[in-house]
Amino acid sequence: xxxxxxxxxxxxxxxxxxxxxxxxxxxxxxxxxxxxxxxxxxxxxxxxxxxxxxxxxxxxxxxxxxxxxxxxxxxxxxxxxxxxxxxxxxxxxxxxxxxxxxxxxxxxxxxxxxxxxxxxxxxxxxxxxxxxxxxxxxxxxxxxxxxxxxxxxxxxxxxxxxxxxxxxxxxxxxxxxxxxxxxxxxxxxxxxxxxxxxxxxxxxxxxxxxxxxxxxxxxxxxxxxxxxxxxxxxxxxxxxxxxxxxxxxxxxxxxxxxxxxxxxxxxxxxxxxxxxxxxxxxxxxxxxxxxxxxxxxxxxxxxxxxxxxxxxxxxxxxxxxxxxxxxxxxxxxxxxxxxxxxxx
Ligand code: AN7
Numbered sequence: 295x296x297x298x299x300x301x302x303x304x305x306x307x308x309x310x311x312x313x314x315x316x317x318x319x320x321x322x323x324x325x326x327x328x329x330x331x332x333x334x335x336x337x338x339x340x341x342x343x344x345x346x347x348x349x350x351x352x353x354x355x356x357x358x359x360x361x362x363x364x365x366x367x368x369x370x371x372x373x374x375x376x377x378x379x380x381x382x383x384x385x386x387x388x389x390x391x392x393x394x395x396x397x398x399x400x401x402x403x404x405x406x407x408x409x410x411x412x413x414x415x416x417x418x419x420x421x422x423x424x425x426x427x428x429x430x431x432x433x434x435x436x437x438x439x440x441x442x443x444x445x446x447x448x449x450x451x452x453x454x455x456x457x458x459x460x461x462x463x464x465x466x467x468x469x470x471x472x473x474x475x476x477x478x479x480x481x482x483x484x485x486x487x488x489x490x491x492x493x494x495x496x497x498x499x500x501x502x503x504x505x506x507x508x509x510x511x512x513x514x515x516x517x518x519x520x521x522x523x524x525x526x527x528x529x530x531x532x533x534x535x536x537x538x539x540x541x542x543x544x545x546x547x548x549x550x551x552x553x554x555x556x557x558x559x560x561x562x563x564x565x566x567x568x569x570x571x572x573x574x575x576x577x578x579x580x581x582x583x584x585x586x587x588x589x590x591x592x593x594x595x596x597x598x599x600x601x602x603x604x605x606x607x608x609x610x611x612x613x614x615x616x617x618x619x620x621x622x623x624x625x626x627x628x629x630x631x632x633x634x635x636x637x638x
Contacts, residue, residue, distance in 0.1 A: 346607030360456030376430035379409025386418035406611035448483025461491025471498030476580035480529035489543035505583030528576035572608030
């Protein structure tokens with residue numbers, strides 16, 4: 295049967311109200327890509343759940359199909375979110391599809407080019423807030439408490455329902471849960487969703503390794519971070535809305551939440567791209583954390599099946615790459631110049 299999107303595929307497992315009116319861009323159904331070189335190096339079976347292959351280039355589409363479908367069915371006319379970028383692009387796309395007005399608040403100057411361009415292309419009203427993501431979220435929460443505008447951040451429970459489907463897909467593909475699941479943690483909606491999904495699906499419960507950026511690691515430090523900083527702007531979040539649930543998920547699953555430095559995150563991004571999978575910096579945090587743990591001898595994954603969740607596509611943040619090297623060499627348009635340049 296033809297694929298018709300996440301809500302149709304997994305509806306019996308999703309706690310959505312009867313008024314829900316499906317809005318889908320055929321999100322989900324993302325590949326679990328084997329990584330033979332990394333697997334050899336770590337002596338395990340390593341697979342990447344490449345969420346960058348969703349319609350707007352990130353995992354956010356899983357929760358957004360659910361949140362927008364519910365909002366539309368309830369009669370909402372306008373939706374709003376605060377976002378480090380990917381939620382904004384996703385909310386904008388699904389709102390466009392549903393014919394809803396969408397407003398997104400972003401931290402000024404801290405959203406990667408591909409995400410901002412997406413939000414604008416899909417027709418969202420984009421407002422920059424002179425402050426952090428956390429400040430923007432505070433504003434959005436107040437506005438949605440005082441007006442009929444629908445909130446589509448992951449505080450919205452239907453976002454979590456939709457995002458559970460990633461855990462279902464992994465279990466369906468592997469016929470059981472993996473031995474470890476590694477993923478980045480920002481506002482902590484995704485780790486909460488995976489844990490809920492694995493618990494519900496009853497195909498095994500993997501320990502979850504949640505990874506924050508060292509400059510934005512409130513769950514590792516045990517307190518909010520007032521001025522979070524990291525090149526992984528997607529997870530530049532100092533007060534995670536679902537922080538308690540993230541800590542619970544890590545602890546109950548037998549995993550943990552750790553931090554990786556920006557350099558470690560960029561190194562992991564390079565390793566993944568070196569095996570053909572280009573992800574945005576935040577999305578490489580799961581691998582960066584795993585490598586830290588394995589290299590320090592704190593984690594042994596020998597012979598195990600490890601799934602790394604890569605949450606967003608590398609194309610979302612082109613400048614992190616283009617600003618790290620000099621412009622490609624230029625030659626005159628003749629054959630001899632090409633041979634000389636290549637040293638042939
Ligand atoms: C690529 O778009 O918070 O822990 O506003 O874009 O569920 O927040 C993005 C988060 C990981 C963290 N990877 O997920 C937003 C936003 C990527 C992301 C996360 C985000 P959560």
